[in-house]
Amino acid sequence: MINFNGNIVAQNDNVLTQNRAFLYGDGVFETLKIINNKILFLEDHYFRLMASMRVVRMEIPMNFTMEYFEEQVLSLVQQKGISVSARARITVFRNDGGWYLPQTNEVSFLIHATVLDATLYALNTDSYEVDLYKDFYVTKQLLSSIKTTNKMINVTGSIFAHENGLQNCILLNDAKNVVEVLQGNLFMVTGKKLITPPVSEGCLNGVMRKQILALAKKVADIEVSEEIISPFDLQKADELFLTNVITGIQSISKYRKKEFTSNLAHLLVQKLNESIVEN
The missing domain is CATH 3.20.10.10 (D-amino Acid Aminotransferase, subunit A, domain 2)
Structure with missing residues (x-):
């Protein structure tokens, strides 16, 4: 049971009560732009994500190759029908367990994506x-x-x-x-x-x-x-x-x-x- 907004409710494996990214900020992420079913600057994003995971001492899964990363993102935007122009975010967080000191350095990841209006870049000249x-x-x-x-x-x-x-x-x-x-x-x-x-x-x-x-x-x-x-x-x-x-x-x-x-x-x-x- 947990107290959510003043009400005692069943926990139902609520991801927020166990997610270390939510509890301690124990996560790293990348925001990506997809144009015509292609992730822009994929290699740069991938290597920065890997470097970020190493900095915070997360274990990098053996299957977490650049090709796997690309496949997971594109599969999502294709299923949502937004692969022509989209933004996606991949968040990697340390698995549940422990307080400040984690019980494991193994990780999980979450990808979500939303549609973008434009494909190529345009300079906005409005007052800024x-x-x-x-x-x-x-x-x-x-x-x-x-x-x-x-x-x-x-x-x-x-x-x-x-x-x-x-x-x-x-x-x-x-x-x-x-x-x-x-x-x-x-x-x-x-x-x-x-x-x-x-x-x-x-x-x-x-x-x-x-x-x-x-x-x-x-x-x-x-x-x-x-x-x-x-x-x-x-x-x-x-x-x-x-x-x-x-x-x-x-x-x-x-x-x-x-x-x-x-x-x-x-x-x-x-x-x-x-x-x-x-x-």
Whole structure:
């Protein structure tokens, strides 16, 4: 028996009362984009998931190959009839048992998927205003670079953004340097230079971040660098944009009183779509 919202009810093997991802945040995940029955950047997602599991000392099942991972995701979106354009999330969590100290490092996984309206990426040029979120800070450590099921900073930051009429917030680390935004990595353009914080600053080792860095290095007259960014640097920038696998690139139009262009973002979205079509 359990108490659920003030009522004593039968437990009925309720997964939430036993799921360590729910109880302790003892889980890791990947969010994927599927276009025309193909998982974009599959290899990058797979190896990041495997690395995340190793970091938190989960046992990796022998059958958990990239091909198995691909088969499970595509089988779900095909059965749901959404394989033309979908997002899927695979969550891996340590199996039930123990309190903080688990009784096993064996894992289970859960995949769910929803339909997306568009297939290829498009740059949204609507007003997109951001500001700093300073209630909590990201720590400069390895755990910050992987996707775990503990995302309270992102949740409370999203509430702060909503309450203040913002489209997003910029997160800072414990050294008060810029890390990322609530839903992805952050890029800054100053003159002919594209800069993003290094992973060592605590930012997510983003799959789309990797794609954009590679594409930008092929753009003539653009210098690409991973450097520490201070909040003061943002107000001197010509362009700011965020990246994630679902959105692709989202230009930031305003940070405090500073407004930005979106020239490089437009070019990179074009090159990103070209690379997807070619592959």
